Amino acid sequence: MIPKKIVVLFVVLMLGLMLAACGGGGGGETAAPEPVSLAFAGYDEFRYDPESASVPTGAPVTVTFTNEGALEHDWLLVPQGTDATTVTAANAVVPEAHSGVIASGETNTFSFTAPAAGTYQIVCTVPGHAPAGMVADFTVTE
Ligand SMILES: [Cu+2]
Numbered sequence: 001m002i003p004k005k006i007v008v009l010f011v012v013l014m015l016g017l018m019l020a021a022c023g024g025g026g027g028g029e030t031a032a033p034e035p036v037s038l039a040f041a042g043y044d045e046f047r048y049d050p051e052s053a054s055v056p057t058g059a060p061v062t063v064t065f066t067n068e069g070a071l072e073h074d075w076l077l078v079p080q081g082t083d084a085t086t087v088t089a090a091n092a093v094v095p096e097a098h099s100g101v102i103a104s105g106e107t108n109t110f111s112f113t114a115p116a117a118g119t120y121q122i123v124c125t126v127p128g129h130a131p132a133g134m135v136a137d138f139t140v141t142e
């Protein structure tokens with residue numbers, strides 16, 4: 001007859017191995033996305049440089065936005081298809097994804113977590129700017 005202590009030890013060992021298999025190299029790992037840093041500039045010609053960016057979903061994103069123009073500008077992440085003529089900060093995908101309106105020569109750095117995979121837009125909320133073309137593409141990948 002096998003002593004009870006040996007049986008208990010065996011069961012504990014097996015459970016430990018099963019847990020290790022699940023958590024380790026089981027292929028089901030969901031590694032946290034690497035942080036992403038983006039630098040954007042806004043210009044009075046109603047454009048951004050760069051004109052697009054792509055980040056993985058869930059990534060911590062830090063944006064440094066510099067106003068290279070003489071006018072005020074901002075950087076706001078909104079859903080694709082947002083009406084450029086009426087866009088305001090209230091349209092933000094997440095409230096943190098906004099530089100705030102900044103004056104000529106100013107820089108603002110802000111951070112947010114990349115939303116669900118999909119296509120978004122970066123827009124300037126200063127009236128008239130987004131309709132004039134101050135829009136950039138923002139893609140979030142799986
Ligand atoms: Cu602008």
